[in-house]
Each structure stands twice: as structure tokens, then as C-alpha cells.
Amino acid sequence: MNLATIAEPHPEEAVALVVDDVETTFGELRALVAAARRGLAGLGVEPGDRVAVACGNDVTFVVAHLAAVGLGAVTVPLNPLAPAPALAHEIEVTGAVLLVADPAVAEAAMECRRCPDLRTVVIGGSPEWDDLLAAEPVPIVPRESDDLAVLLFTSGTAGAPRPAMLTHGNLLSNLAQISSLENRRPRVGDVSLGVLPLFHVFGLNVVLHLGLQTGTKVVLCDRFDAEEAARLVVRHRVTHVAGAPAMWAAWARAVDVADDAFVTVRVATSGAAKLPLDVAEACLERFGLDIAEGYGLTETSPVVTSSTEVESPAGSVGVPLAGVEIRIVDVDGEPALQHDPGEIWVRGPNVFVGYWNDPEATARALTPDGWLRTGDMAVVDEDGNIFLVDRAKELVIVSGFNVFPGEVEDVLVEHPAVEAAAVVGVPDDATGEAVKAWVVPTIGAELDPAELREFCRDHLARYKCPSEFAVVDQLPVGMTGKVLRRVLR
Numbered sequence: 001m002n003l004a005t006i007a008e009p010h011p012e013e014a015v016a017l018v019v020d021d022v023e024t025t026f027g028e029l030r031a032l033v034a035a036a037r038r039g040l041a042g043l044g045v046e047p048g049d050r051v052a053v054a055c056g057n058d059v060t061f062v063v064a065h066l067a068a069v070g071l072g073a074v075t076v077p078l079n080p081l082a083p084a085p086a087l088a089h090e091i092e093v094t095g096a097v098l099l100v101a102d103p104a105v106a107e108a109a110m111e112c113r114r115c116p117d118l119r120t121v122v123i124g125g126s127p128e129w130d131d132l133l134a135a136e137p138v139p140i141v142p143r144e145s146d147d148l149a150v151l152l153f154t155s156g157t158a159g160a161p162r163p164a165m166l167t168h169g170n171l172l173s174n175l176a177q178i179s180s181l182e183n184r185r186p187r188v189g190d191v192s193l194g195v196l197p198l199f200h201v202f203g204l205n206v207v208l209h210l211g212l213q214t215g216t217k218v219v220l221c222d223r224f225d226a227e228e229a230a231r232l233v234v235r236h237r238v239t240h241v242a243g244a245p246a247m248w249a250a251w252a253r254a255v256d257v258a259d260d261a262f263v264t265v266r267v268a269t270s271g272a273a274k275l276p277l278d279v280a281e282a283c284l285e286r287f288g289l290d291i292a293e294g295y296g297l298t299e300t301s302p303v304v305t306s307s308t309e310v311e312s313p314a315g316s317v318g319v320p321l322a323g324v325e326i327r328i329v330d331v332d333g334e335p336a337l338q339h340d341p342g343e344i345w346v347r348g349p350n351v352f353v354g355y356w357n358d359p360e361a362t363a364r365a366l367t368p369d370g371w372l373r374t375g376d377m378a379v380v381d382e383d384g385n386i387f388l389v390d391r392a393k394e395l396v397i398v399s400g401f402n403v404f405p406g407e408v409e410d411v412l413v414e415h416p417a418v419e420a421a422a423v424v425g426v427p428d429d430a431t432g433e434a435v436k437a438w439v440v441p442t443i444g445a446e447l448d449p450a451e452l453r454e455f456c457r458d459h460l461a462r463y464k465c466p467s468e469f470a471v472v473d474q475l476p477v478g479m480t481g482k483v484l485r486r487v488l489r
Helices: 003-007 026-042 059-070 084-094 103-112 127-133 168-179 201-214 226-235 245-253 277-287 359-365 405-412 449-457
Strands: 015-019 022-025 050-054 074-077 098-101 120-123 148-154 162-167 191-194 217-220 240-243 267-270 292-296 303-306 325-329 342-347 372-380 386-390 396-398 401-403 418-428 432-441 468-471
Touching: 003 026, 003 059, 003 168, 003 201, 015 026, 015 059, 022 026, 026 059, 026 127, 050 059, 050 084, 050 103, 059 074, 074 084, 084 103, 084 162, 098 103, 103 120, 120 127, 148 168, 148 201, 162 168, 168 201, 168 303, 191 201, 191 226, 201 217, 201 240, 226 245, 240 245, 245 277, 245 432, 325 372, 359 372, 396 418, 396 432, 401 405, 405 418, 405 432, 405 449, 449 468
Parallel strands: 015 217, 050 074, 050 098, 074 148, 098 120, 191 217, 191 240, 240 267, 267 292, 432 468
Antiparallel strands: 015 022, 148 162, 292 303, 325 342, 342 372, 372 386, 396 401, 418 432
């Protein structure tokens, strides 16, 4: 077993990837990946080592990722747009021995070189990268089902961002579960739009891995722009589009997107956050797209439920995939009554094995008998349809990405003019939610929101930065001194 074998069975001449209208066939991709495996091995990468990949949605990411996994190493996909300190922290936490990065990340990579375990940095398109791809090919290394394949950072169900451990078995199991859906079975001419970022589990497993496994052509797009993404759908006759709610909202209101732009799309899905009903209705009315909503999280590789093949009511995320068990439990861990909200617990072969080097967080997330406590609240109707009603109390989801308020607050209070800070999520038409910060200035200081915004951008990924600031004299606190975020909301 090895996740990297998903690209092996398809005809040499079949197109695997399209980037900027340049096609890469499965034969070409396999040759590049096989050479890169030997190249990585020549740089000292061994099974179990962590290889960080900070690239956009391009061939470099795919080759580096499949080569590392195929060698028996563990890929650590990172956001190439994250500030240098954030990249360095994630590399250091995972103990990555090698970083493959976009040229745009070259400057940030210099700071990453200070990480104690990092031995090598390779910039995509550089002579060093070309040398990797010129190596003699080597075969894929067999792995066991419970061997790690990927570490993906997530805010998770247990607090601040931490790397979730996904095994070969986890990822392959979820691919099999998704493929059990009738409309996910491959057809001649299937084309998938790969605009979701590949450092996110939705883009990585649901789009890239599933496309490679089924022989679907994947059209990769590095940055989401509603008009350009729609043009790709038309130009390449895309049949499958997976997106976050913010993407569907952008398409629904884009004036330069033709009403028939999605006429070739057979399967349209939304995940990573709750899809607003008005957005779903707008896409159905304008484009004729009946968007199927699902539910999942990084810790479940990621898909748990889908409404693609059931007559689920509007607003439902559907029913569990085959092989996935779900419980809706009350505060005592007992089954919640029908139509009463409870926490979603998930069990199945797609459920992760824990958080990297964090047994305490793992124990909080996983029960001894393998149930994942998601922290997400839902109700279930008499037909088994699941409706999300809440999620982990503190979590903010911006365009499908998790933001833990404490991480943002820790950065804000580092500013010399900030005495205290609190962060919550607020509704946003473009991103689903946005980060809003309430800040208390130090005595005698004057706070400039524009300055605070730039300060945050130097230390946080852009989607984590507050879009609004409120300067207040004090924060609402309870009897124990804890900030009452519900009052701020």
C-alpha cells in the first residue's frame, strides 16, 4: 500500500493535470515523480521523514508531494502565502528535514533555514529542482495502512492550530468512501476544477487525490478569481466543481460570468463551511446548479456526509458516507433526541490517528474506542438528514479555513500599544465569516487600525488577519476573568 500509487494505473497518454493550459499526461507525471523520489533520497530523505511543501496549485506541488509520499516520507503541505515566521514555526513543529517551495517563498525560506531539523531547501524551477527531476527513477516504497502520509495543520477540535496525522489508510479510505457515490464514479471526459488550495485537505484529497485515482483531468488554478475560474470551466468543459461557500457566493454575484458558464458541470459540491441558503438558491436560479452540500473536517480526511445522492431538505449536509459512523450526543455523551442539537461524533477508517506530538490534544479529540469528538453541533431529522446548527464555540471559519481566536489575540497583544484583545467571527458576504478584533489600548496609547492590520499581516496568514477593529476601554469578562466572546458577538 502507498497513497502515491493512485496515479499509476492510468494510460500514459491520458491527461492528468492542466496548468496555464499546459497539459501533463499521466505518463509524464509518473516519470517526474519517479525521478523526484530518487532525487529526494539523494538528499537524505528517508521513510518517516517530514518533507514540507510550500507551493501553489501547480505541477511542482503535485510532484514533490507524490514523490515524498511514494518514498515513504510524510508530506507537510504549507500555505505559500503565509508570513515567514508562520512557515518557520510549522516547519519547526513538524521537524521537517526538507522544504520544497515556490520561488515567491524563497525569501521566507531563508528564515526557515534556521529550523534545527531542516537540512535542505529546494526552490521550484531552480537548478537544484531540475537536478531532482533528472535523477534515475526508483520504485514506490510499500507502506502499511497506519503509516503516516500527510501532516496537515488544522485548528481542529482541540484548540490552537496543530498538525493532524493522516495515514495512507485514512486518505485512501475516504477516497473509497467518496467513490462509492454513483456520481463520483469516473466517466470518459471527466474534468475537475482544482481551485481549492492544495495545502487544504479539501483541495488535496477531494480534488487532487480523487482526480488522480479516478483518471479525471484536473485543471489547477493557483488563485481564485470568479471570472477567471469560470473561464476555465468553459474552456476545459469542466464536469466537477468542488468549492467553499465563498467561491459560490462570488460566482453568484459576478457580473462578468455568463449564466451558461457551468452548463458542462455535472457535480457541484460545497464544503469547508456552511453554505448560505440564499447562495445555493442564487446558483440554482442563475446557473442551473443544484449544489450538494457536505460536511467534513481535516481530522476525517475530510468527508463525513454528502447530500449528492439523497433528497435532502435545503440546508442539510446530507447523510454519512458508506463506512462512516456518526453519533449525535448530548452533554453527557448519550444519544441526543431527534431534532435536539448535539455534538457530532465520527468513527471510521478515515478518522485520523491524532495530533503530531500532542497526546493530550489527541486524547481530548478521540475516545478510547475511536470516536472523534468534532466539537460541531447538529440535529438529525427522522430521515437521517443532518443539519449543522453550530460548531466549536470559539472557531471562526474564513473561506473554509479555520481561525482559532487565541492565535490572533496572542499576536495582537504583542503590539506595544495593545493592552488586551479579543477576537470573534462576524458574518461576511464574501468569506462566510470574517475576523473582528476588539482591542484595549495601553494607557496613553492611540491605536491606529491600519497599523494593527499591517502588524497582523507580518505575523499571520492573510485570512487570519482581522478585517475589522473596535477600540474599547475594556473587554466584557465573567466572574473568573475570562473574556465573554458571546457578548462581543
